[in-house]
Amino acid sequence: MIKVYTAESAHRFDHGWLEGSHIFSFGEYYDPDNTVFGPMRVCNDDIIAPGRGFGAHPHSDMEIVSIILSGRLRHEDNLGNVAESSFGGIQRMSAGTGVIHTEHNPSKDEPVRLLQLWFMPAVRGLQPSYKAGKYLPEKLEGALLPVVSAEGSDEIVDIGQDMTIYLGRLRGGQDLRFEQKPGRRIFIYIIEGNVAVGGNKLSSGDSARIEEESAVQLAASEPAFVLLIDLP
Numbered sequence: 001m002i003k004v005y006t007a008e009s010a011h012r013f014d015h016g017w018l019e020g021s022h023i024f025s026f027g028e029y030y031d032p033d034n035t036v037f038g039p040m041r042v043c044n045d046d047i048i049a050p051g052r053g054f055g056a057h058p059h060s061d062m063e064i065v066s067i068i069l070s071g072r073l074r075h076e077d078n079l080g081n082v083a084e085s086s087f088g089g090i091q092r093m094s095a096g097t098g099v100i101h102t103e104h105n106p107s108k109d110e111p112v113r114l115l116q117l118w119f120m121p122a123v124r125g126l127q128p129s130y131k132a133g134k135y136l137p138e139k140l141e142g143a144l145l146p147v148v149s150a151e152g153s154d155e156i157v158d159i160g161q162d163m164t165i166y167l168g169r170l171r172g173g174q175d176l177r178f179e180q181k182p183g184r185r186i187f188i189y190i191i192e193g194n195v196a197v198g199g200n201k202l203s204s205g206d207s208a209r210i211e212e213e214s215a216v217q218l219a220a221s222e223p224a225f226v227l228l229i230d231l232p
């Protein structure tokens with residue numbers, strides 16, 4: 001079963017310093033039929049203005065992943081972690097028993113665009129932790145590259161949930177088949193371009209939630225940038 005959510009159905013917002021869209025219920029936007037997908041809780045496509053950002057605020061028992069698409073994002077927290085990431089960078093914060101952090105755009109003239117993804121942890125009440133990683137953007141070409149997973153590696157950021165986040169750049173006219181174990185879920189978000197997902201045509205800002213399917217076919221009619229998440 002494939003359920004498509006169009007870009008028009010997302011909650012669009014513009015606060016001046018911050019603009020973007022909420023794919024799930026978040027903050028002031030609440031839809032009781034759109035709160036979770038398996039352990040997935042949030043998918044925000046954000047643009048933060050130069051020199052602006054989120055002040056110190058707390059989190060607990062949440063796996064939070066930031067994927068930087070352009071510009072730079074700076075993270076600081078009360079655990080002593082400080083990091084800046086640009087395109088190719090991944091930041092993962094496991095909030096556990098509690099952490100306070102800030103996120104802001106350190107540039108004076110360039111906005112930062114990022115995807116922020118939240119997931120319920122497999123185990124609650126763990127010690128909080130943070131990790132910043134980086135993948136090679138050229139490895140995205142024509143493939144789905146794992147950038148976050150439960151196991152982690154030197155090139156893949158680990159996370160406290162049984163899941164894998166993939167990014168990929170598909171060539172125009174390319175077909176790509178993704179397979180997973182039965183009984184799992186797939187979330188897809190189109191960052192750029194147009195992609196048919198199981199025969200459903202998706203464009204930039206559209207997403208799909210897939211259940212009861214052990215495989216899905218992606219067909220790009222033009223160059224496209226795609227996020228795919230394998231979830232329990």
